[in-house]
Amino acid sequence: MADAMEMMILSILAPQLHCEWRLPSWQVALLTSVVFVGMMSSSTLWGNISDQYGRKTGLKISVLWTLYYGILSGFAPVYSWILVLRGLVGFGIGGVPQSVTLYAEFLPMKARAKCILLIEVFWAIGSVFEVLLAVLVMPTLGWRWLLILSALPLLLFAVLCFWLPESARYDVLSGNQEKAIATLKRIATENGAPMPLGKLIISRQEDRGKMRDLFTPHFRWTTLLLWFIWFSNAFSYYGLVLLTTEFFQAGDVCSISSRRKEVKAKCSLTCEYLTEEDYTDLLWTTLSEFPGVLVTLWVIDRIGRKKTMALSFFVFSFCSLLLFLCVGRNVLTVLLFIARAFISGGFQAAYVYTPEVYPTATRALGLGTCSGMARVGALITPFIAQVMLESSVYLTLVVYSGCCLLAAVASCFLPIETKGRGLQESSHREWGQEMVGRGSHSPGVTRSNSGSQE
Template identity: 25%
Template sequence: MARHVHKGDAEAREPLLTRYSQESKEVDSDEGVIIFDRSTSSVNNDGSEAAQRRFTYEEAVEAAGFGLFHYVLLVACGWANASDAVEILCVSFLLPTARCDLSLSSSDMGLLTASIFLGMMVGGYMWGYLADQKGRRKVLVISLTVNGMFGCLSSVAPWFSAFLLMRFISGIGVGGSIPVIFSYFSEFMPRLKRGTMISALATFWMAGNIVAAGLAWMVIPRKWTEFTVGSLNFQSWRLFVVLCSVPSLTSALFFLLLFPESPKFLMEAGREKEALRVFQQMFELNMRGKDKDFPVFALLTGPKQDPEETRTKGGLACALIKALMPIKQMFQGSLRIRSIVLLIIFFCISFGYYGLWMWFPELFARLENGGSPCMNETLRPLRNHSCYPVKTAVYMEGFIIAASNLPGNIFTILMMDSMGGKALLSSSLLVSSVSVFLIYVVQTKYQSLILSCVFSGVSVIAWNALDVVGTELYPTQLRSSALGFFTGVGRVAAILGNIVFGNLVDTNCSVPILLVSAFLLTGGLVGLLLPQTKQTELT
């Protein structure tokens, strides 16, 4: 993905975030690409490096200030986070119509909703490991591109098996971008702002949810979007799939053109000069318009990595052992208890959230005559259910549930730094468990809709808190690998949840709904065992 640029023609392709220094251009020694334009004279103009004070990572981040750079980065990483939400949730919104065109049974729909999570399980740890070894930015660009390209290709799949394969490969891309986004973003944040800013980043998942629901509402019920190409009848839901791939592709382009590598990663890799340039870029944007000079300091870095040492010797077996080593380290020493607890929490929340959320549009589509999803016999069997004409109420209800995330996101941003991630995580999981149980016992469709909104607004607090806690519990060399591993565990749970719903929704949907409630309750209680990470320093 590297762009090889000659020094003479770099000005024409100068990235937006690097216009503020006009003196010289630095080239990344490992890739041969211009990361950004900068003048390094301010770093070396006062004495030798030996005479300079060596800053830790936290000290360097504080010296770079807080401001415009961080807000621009929030928008970029947030859009990438939203793109993952769009790609995951688009399947749930196309089920009410695509199932007729692809001749899907309820079991097939369960397999389809599970396919993207299976891809995320495969990609999560793989991409996380590569991000810890090769860098966050590269992995983000590649994984987002895989996500968007194969998501778009799935729109022209003529039969179910091809559509299933494309969604699986798209899921591999999603599995890489989700954990790496939070590692990358957190490694630019000063300690006192980290909880609030990661919470703000997590709120973009809600934005992606709203985008997916809004697109489904605007596009799928429209007849004018349908046309025929050869033997392929391009229905409106296929156009919806194409539009859902746009956020991932645009996010990949943003990171490729505009943003540098994580300074924390560069320091751990012994790449001091590049890390200093990143801190200087942050300083220039944050202090834009202010008459301040970048402070002179050196960095406490890890040992310089030899490119030859990063190449695995000894064949596939040695490569596999090396790739699995971070998992072994996660379950050793002081990290063991927190890793076991996080494993349980990721499984419980993923089974509960994705198992229920992916089936909301389908459940509401079947509740045409009102009533509770499970207590009354109001769910119409699939074989007697028509996909056309498309009922816009299904997408309106999905949009309302998506928008109900907003209060939970605002609450998280305001309370994260004062309450801490641990308290928010456990309490929100416990309240989510109660709300799902009440969905099971209510008697009307509107009561179900209200409680679904409560579940949406409360459960998002748990996800936001988990994003903050997860990034703060592990050191830099394990952070992306750990998040990728736990994301993979969560995908196993999501797969099981969707398969359980797919097989039982026609016969006994009370079982999966009560399982969701029980798993959320378990996750909330286990979360009390986590250490407090409020405003902790990244290691």
């Protein structure tokens, strides 16, 4: 929720500073891009820290970092300061996806997809809450207070971290068996259930958080395809957010070209504050993420992770092509609503699939590098959704539609389907054979329902 609030600020802060500080459009765009640069540069680092020193440690440091610079950015005196401070906020936000790694390692197989998707509901809640907070705060207290108040949920999380347990899977892998057993006993006590019979077997110690492990023969193809899928997700999701404002202001796609000719005659510093109608439109498009979660929740355990991602990309691509038609504002709103619901659903499916496909030793790094590739997509998308749009609306739509069609194909070509499997503990050859050989039994390989080596 805090992550979504810090991201949603970008669409509210940019037009406000454009007016208040008389910034040219390229400086306003840079304010958005610098956050994604920070996220992109730090995602792999936070994944590495989480694999080396623990999921809880990596998450706690990233949250405290984001909280500190989030509050500090509210006191920025000039543009250069806010640029640097929001970049540092982005650097901290890059570690927030590690909460999914920690969460996934506690969840039982049958409930994992459902629970991870339900935690993604709070992204939508955070986005909606930020818009409502802006409606209350911006007219009276201004953008500085909005930045400070938006960082407060992170303060609450930092306090609650004292009760947050470390992953038992991580503790076993790092050789801290006593701590893992203590965590499992705490879980048993809190659930009023007995500890399972048997003893906890210490996993073979492995080097953790090594980039080369993502490119072993068993994971190389998966890693490359996932990087493109995450790139396409963020590229299309944030692109649609930027395009929505442009389309609503024009009335429909066919009106944008003629409207551009009129705009070019104006001064580049022409200032327009966000109106109540703008906030309402922003709220409506954000609300589309709730049905997106529900649809994904319904299909992900029925048709599998790969097909869910492919379906989401295909529907987004189809809606993008329908925008070629000169539809009215109501039909335009419906198409944008459906497109955003499905692309956000695809994002959520990727968040379920990625922690499931990598072993414990590289799970956080795998998610971190995927998140980093998503930030590359988010960094590039303003140049398509805003700069290219000025040249050609239809070329812009073709780029987004084509990218998502390729991502749908990439989802189908992923070699591993994780539906109905336990989390993987080891990255050794036997495990890779077991997963690749889902359809055909490899000789000498013991198959396990729990997803761990026997």
